[in-house]
Amino acid sequence: MNQNKWMSVLENLLLPLADKLNNNRYLTALRDGFMVALPLIIFGSIFVVIANFPFLDRVLSEEAYAAYQNALGPASAATLSIMGLFVIIGIGYKLTEHYGLEGIYGGVVSLAAFLIMTPQVLENVTGVIPTSVLGAEGLFLGIFTSFIASELYRFFVRKNWVIKMPAGVPDAVSRSFSALIPIALTLSVFLIVRIFFSYTPFETAQNFIYTVIQQPLTVLGSGLPATIVAVLLVQFFWFFGLHGQIIVNSVFDPIWFALNDQNLKAFQAGEELPNIITKQFIDTFLVGMGGSGMTLAVIVLIFLIGRSRQIKELGKLGAPPGLFNVNEPIIFGLPIIMNPLVLIPWLLAPVVVTIITYAAMSIGLVPKPAGVIVPWTTPIGLSGFLATGNSWQGAVMQIFNLFVVMAIWWPFLKILDKQYYEREKGDSSSSQAAQKAAVRD
Template identity: 55%
Template sequence: MNKFMELLGEKLMPFAAKLGENRYLGSLRDAFMLAFPLTMFGSIAVVLMNLPFWSDSTKETLQLYLGSAQSATMSIMTVFVVFGIGYALSNYYKVEAIYGGAIALASFLILTPFFFNSEKGELITGALSLDRLGAKGMFIGMITAFVAAELYRFFVGRNWTIKMPPGVPPAVAKSFAALIPAILTLSIFLLINIFVQALFNTNLHDVIYTTIQKPLVGLGSGIVPTLIALFFVQVLWFFGLHGQIIVNSVMDPIWNTLMLENLDAYKAGLPLPHIITKPFMEVFTVGLGGSGMTLAVVITLAFFMKSKQSKEIGRLALGPGLFNVNEPILFGMPIVLNATILIPWILAPLVVTLFNYLVMAAGIVPPPTGVAVPWTVPIIINGILATNSWLGGALQVVDFFIVFLIWYPFLKLVDRSNLARENEATQE
């Protein structure tokens, strides 16, 4: 076992470290963090509009007055992600980041059709469809932002810029410096758009959505890829690497797209198309005490173990654990590099996630509606908010006891070892 863990550490840790330092994944992570407070605001509005005790007339009134809060945030999440990628990647290259973000956004809009068919089948021109700026446009938005930022950096790096004389205000000088790189970058995307429209009588949005986004999202919504992703989160954390950040950098585009598709269906009063979404992964994994669902572990240590060491660690970690911050238990117990508890550390999240998926697939508990819930919201409350049902909170209570049952025998072994050492120290 020890040899296997050493081999796994030698092979996995360098790869995971490189993945965590990758400029594209880092830019993508930063872009989603930029969108986070905005989508949170939209989520609050959605929750207020759809509280279960409102009458239909009250819901209609609230949607009339509060609907724009959601439309201006979550429904156009791709806009913020595109700008964020352009900004973060340009900042990595040490070029003017604000222009990198603006050029990326303009490039995305050049590729976006300014027409759509209404619900009645009428062609509406000179307007943008919200789904192009939200779930449906997520992948082309990300691809466009990366390419636009790279082109902008390339042209700036070649010094294809206009340099203003000394004494010109910095804002004016920076604007002129970005002029030629911006024109060249936007021209390339305009030519791409003309080429696709003229030769294929379509638009790049639909091409990317059909060939890339739809298959990837379909794959990412399955339980097997989700369990594989969760397995790597746990393994990376075991070696002291932030598994959540590393794996989420890869999976967030898929999970966030699934979230937005659920939200669109929820707003329209349609059945929710997906079980696995970003809120599912946040609320029903991290939302049970942090990575590894360790709230049950903390409470078990604090109140069901006998050794002073176990009790003290559990009680110190209890406060943060209630708000899903579990670094005190990860490094204080420790869980990191502790082969004794490797089995429950990996097994518990996989078992609970599979259980939750099956329960929701059976229709016993509704899946998350697409509302983004802050990961620091305590257990039960976050489950209710995510599903708009008390059943979401009840499911988390069941999850808690599943984690408790899996962990208890292993924690008992650790506690006996701690107790034996304490008794030996007392006798000396």
């Protein structure tokens, strides 16, 4: 099969799938729901880092250090530890808004439905909701609840089962009464479902979702093979001009965030971290090295071996945003999209780095991600340090990976640069010949 035919087959297979995923209203709402929660998650993560800053436990007395951590604790407890609540509101809001209805009612009915389905018992004390189920642990139930609650709310509104207030009633009051019956019917459905589960061996919907769906998916998503598949899909979609990170993260984020939350709890408790693959593993050791495909290494190579004017100018243009993991100038300017010359390093480098980093963490050379969410724009070195619980090994791992990616890209960028350089020389020779001919005439 020749190169063009192979590219055509890949395009025909991947583009329709990517288009469907990108335009799926549920995946879009899921993605946007996480974006609603992201500022709060990052805020909480920052204070986890500050509360566990290295060497403070040696500088301060035991009592002072405990008081210091207790003072900063509410910052993460009120945001990161209950991130599921914010994601649920975001999903319900965005999905309801997608249907042209008032998003706020979709958000609150999703939250209320989730709370109805959540056990309110802690160690035989009723009326208490464990914060663990409000975080990533309850995220899968929250996602399903948000989707179903938003759809039920939309169904009842479309059926026009609403209270219509007379003219002259303030608009805010009228909207509240219009939402009353759809919300009441939606929550009644979830109350019936809760009662139903109380008569099953699972006892709660939370246990059912965790046993049947969340636990198997989490085990699958925490493994190296599934991670490699996810990484390859990101690269494939980007190669065809589609935002692979958004498409793939829509599916994997609930799994990676759940794994992240497990590590965070262990880190805060001073216990051994259970997972290598987490949300921060992906964002720090892959995306956090210049963006998808770790193109910061390509920029460094451009300054080292670039001869063509096009490549050199691209390096100057791409370097400032590349330091903060924004790599669209490289993806579209090199270009990477639909460029068969760079397909091999584009696919290979992230897979190699994933395997190397996973192996290094497995044998204890580098600490596992601590569960804190580091902003994706954090530069290389600093992000590795913060993501691994303020460990210098995390920063070194990123720098080592940068050299690995450079080694993989070197021959392919050399060929591409040579092509551009020879083309520019040819254009320059043609221009000079044309000028001499014009002078003679």
